[in-house]
Amino acid sequence: MTGQRITDVKVRSVPFSTDTWLDESRISTPMAPYPVFAERRSSWRGPGGDLVWLYLGTDDPAVFGIGQTRGGRVVEAVLDHLVPLLQHVDTGAPADVAEQLRRAAEPYAAGGAAAMAVSAVELALWDLAARDLGAPLCRLLGGRPGPLPYYVTAAHPSALDDVDDDLLAGAGYVKVPMAYGPADGPARRDDNVERLRAVRRRVPPHVPLAVDCFMSWDVPYAVRFAAATADLDLGWIEEPLPAHDLAGLTELRARLSPVLVAAGEHAFGLDHGLRLLDGRCVDVLQVDVTWCGGLGVARTLGVLAAHRGVTFAPHNAAMHPWALHLLSALGPGVLAEVLVGAGTPAAVPEVADAPGAGTDRRAAGFG
Missing domain, CATH: 3.30.390.10 (Enolase-like, N-terminal domain)
Incomplete structure (x- = not known):
């Protein structure tokens, strides 16, 4: 072409x-x-x-x-x-x-x-x-305009107080970052547990929860945390280990079940994403289309994830219109991440029926 x-x-x-x-x-x-x-x-x-x-x-x-x-x-x-x-x-x-x-x-x-x-x-x-x-980008990728399934990431449990009830009720998961890790000692693990309990009090009971650990935990800490939150319907633990620790992710996935392991945000390039899938390291793959090498890499990994029963949930997707267009073309088994409490409007993510990806030139600073 x-x-x-x-x-x-x-x-x-x-x-x-x-x-x-x-x-x-x-x-x-x-x-x-x-x-x-x-x-x-x-x-x-x-x-x-x-x-x-x-x-x-x-x-x-x-x-x-x-x-x-x-x-x-x-x-x-x-x-x-x-x-x-x-x-x-x-x-x-x-x-x-x-x-x-x-x-x-x-x-x-x-x-x-x-x-x-x-x-x-x-x-x-x-x-x-x-x-x-x-044409809208989704048409080039084989998708169509419209709303997408999603999960919600809250900056802090209190950020959920201002979120529309329907948005929370329709979410696949509600996630919150953890404040502490192994370096902070066992007492601070209890603070993490209480942080998740605060989320549970704000989220409808049918919606499972998730936590983000930003590559700062280890296997024993994650296992203990999952056990301590067994009554809170914890759905996944995200980025519990350093991005290169594939063996640790595989071990953790086996030990955490039925709690899922999510990772891939820091997968730079196709090879890293393939190793996560081939090594059965993750239940939820979270590559970032603006970091991994672009839509070609992300689309390949999304298709392979679907074949292997792995949920494809690109990092920060609701703020990346290119990712939303891609998700519309991948069918079931995908989730778009919606941030709340970070100065961004919270709404069900939707692919617009307009030419391109939908990024405004002036909003990007190129007026």
């Missing part, structure tokens, strides 16, 4: 979570063993949490593409390498272009900043290709 010629490229970084619960609340992280970094993620994250927006323009003002990732100026540096290569590509073939860029980014090693940079370009190309055809 032959697309448009790219004539304009713009990149901008913006702080994503400065002064919000994401960076300023007490959340258990891999840096929790170090007291100076334990209280706030903003004390150690640097530019890693900053949004990076990418705009690709053509000779036709109505045909453009917008992509997004994270990594701030670190990823911008990789994009400085990749962007000049776009003058030679077919914008109507996003998957082919992504493969070219992955190869060009090999000097930076697999994963991390390289996968994030490729993601931003690939997402922008999908958006551009759909706008060029005058």
Whole structure:
């Protein structure tokens, strides 16, 4: 398929979570063993949490593409390498272009900043290709506009007080981040349990709960927590272990049943996602379309997850329109994540019937 010629490229970084619960609340992280970094993620994250927006323009003002990732100026540096290569590509073939860029980014090693940079370009190309055809992105992927199944992530139990009852009642799960981990001692585990009890009091009894541990727990701690919350209908434990600990995830999955293991948010590239599936490490796969390498990688993993009975629930999907379009094409066994209490409107996620992915140029800062 032959697309448009790219004539304009713009990149901008913006702080994503400065002064919000994401960076300023007490959340258990891999840096929790170090007291100076334990209280706030903003004390150690640097530019890693900053949004990076990418705009690709053509000779036709109505045909453009917008992509997004994270990594701030670190990823911008990789994009400085990749962007000049776009003058030679077919914008109507996003998957082919992504493969070219992955190869060009090999000097930076697999994963991390390289996968994030490729993601931003690939997402922008999908958006551009759909706008060029005058169709919503979901049509190119085999989906259709409309509402999607979802789960709710609350910044804190109190954030649920202002959430519409119908939104909570329709959720597949309601999740809350955990404040403490093994580095904080057994007494703080009780505080985590009470945090989940506070969520249970606010959520309809038919909706199971979930917790996010941001790669900061270990197998014994997770098993003990699951036992202590057996009366709360805990549905899954998310990212309990470091992303590379596949053997630990497999062990934990066997020991936690019927509580599920969710992971994959920090899977950078197809290979990591495949190892999670092939190793039977997860019950819920949570790749991030803006980090993993783009829609091509995410779609492959979503299809394979469906074949293996693994729920596909991309990280932060309700804030990533490209992910919503993909979910509409994957059928049952998918969930979109809806954040509440983070300064974002909370509503049932829906794929719009408009050209492209649905990202507004002005909202992205490219007015």
